[in-house]
Amino acid sequence: MDFLLLFYFLLLGAITGIFAGLFGIGGGGIMVPVLTFLFVQQQFPTEHVLHMALATSMAAIVPTAIASLRAHHKHNAVIWPAVIKIAPGILFGTFAGTFLASYLSAEPLAIFFSCFMAFVALQMVINRKPKPTQQLPGVIGLSSAGAGIGIISALVAIGGGTLTVPFLVWCNIGLPVAIGTSAAVGLPIALSGAVGYIINGWNQTGLPAYTLGFVFWPAVIAMASMSFFTAPLGAKLAHRLPIPLLKKLFALLLIGLSMQMLITVFGN
Known part of the structure; x- marks a missing residue:
């Protein structure tokens, strides 16, 4: 594999980890557009570059989700009964969402992602917080909410924290x-x-070497190895830097990357 490409994966993982630590996100908003661009440059199958980007991003989130879950658990910030109740819906919704994503072509997926x-960028800019109005629902309510969160998470390769x-x-x-519990929920999503x-891409032909299903493992290993170490750095920076300004800059970055992905997908 091209060593320059490996360097890009390592750099992407490092940057994603920092932003994940700063804002408590999975990193799909950064990884998917950049991976799509890199995969197109490598002349991977055009019809599957976005599926591969989503899949690879989701797999790379797993180690980061584990590290985040452990950190929040140590601070007693995880409501485990809620996690257990919402997990079945999360698992079903995310798994089903991958089938929907694999069925869709790159163009509608790119539009939905962007x-x-x-929407995420707008929420960051206006910093709007929902007004608490009720208590946690029961098993059916949590499972239903989890299914919806899982479906959208699969379509945009996020850890679920945004929802x-x-x-x-x-x-x-x-x-x-809420952030700690969301971190725990992010693991079953990923x-x-x-x-x-992996299942949906299993019988696809023409995919590059080192690919299992739609997951491109060199990118997963490189990105995860870096993000695992840089995420704690991002968490430390979160206590020292002006977060409101950073959120606005990050929102602009998300919009810019999403626009770049649309150009990449529709320009090929």
């Missing part, structure tokens, strides 16, 4: 605990998503 990232945290805050869960994309 629109969703624009899970506002939902938990809306249910009168304090923000630190695992189920990665497995789903």
Whole structure:
């Protein structure tokens, strides 16, 4: 494999880890557009570059999700009964979402991803927080919410924090605990998503070497190895840097990357 490409994967993992630590995100918003661009440059099958980007991003989130989960658990910031109740819906929704994503062509997937990232960016800019109005629902309610979160997470390769945290805050869960619980929920999302994309890409022909299903493992290993170490650095920076300004800059970055992905997908 091209050593320059490996360097790009390592750099992408390092940057993603820092932003993950700063903002508590899985990193798909950064990884998917950049991976799509890199895969196109490598002349990977055009019809599958976005599927591979989503799958590879989801698999790379797994180690980061484990590290984040452990850190929040040590601070007693995870509501494990809620995680257990929401997990079945998360697993089903994410797994089903990979089938939907694999069925769709790159163009509608790129449009949905870009629109969703624009929504995330807008939320970061206005910093709007949902008003708590009720308590956590029962098993059926949590599983249903988990299914919806899982489907969208599979389509845009996010750890789920963008959706899970506002939902938990809306249910009168304090923000630190909501973030910690969301981190725990991010692991089944990443695992189920990665497995789903592997299954859906299993019989696809023409995929590059070192690919299992739609997951391109050299990128996963390189990105995960870096993000695992840089995520704690991002968490430390979060306590020293002006987060409101950083959120606005990060929102602009998400919009720019999403636009670049649209150009990459529709320009080929």
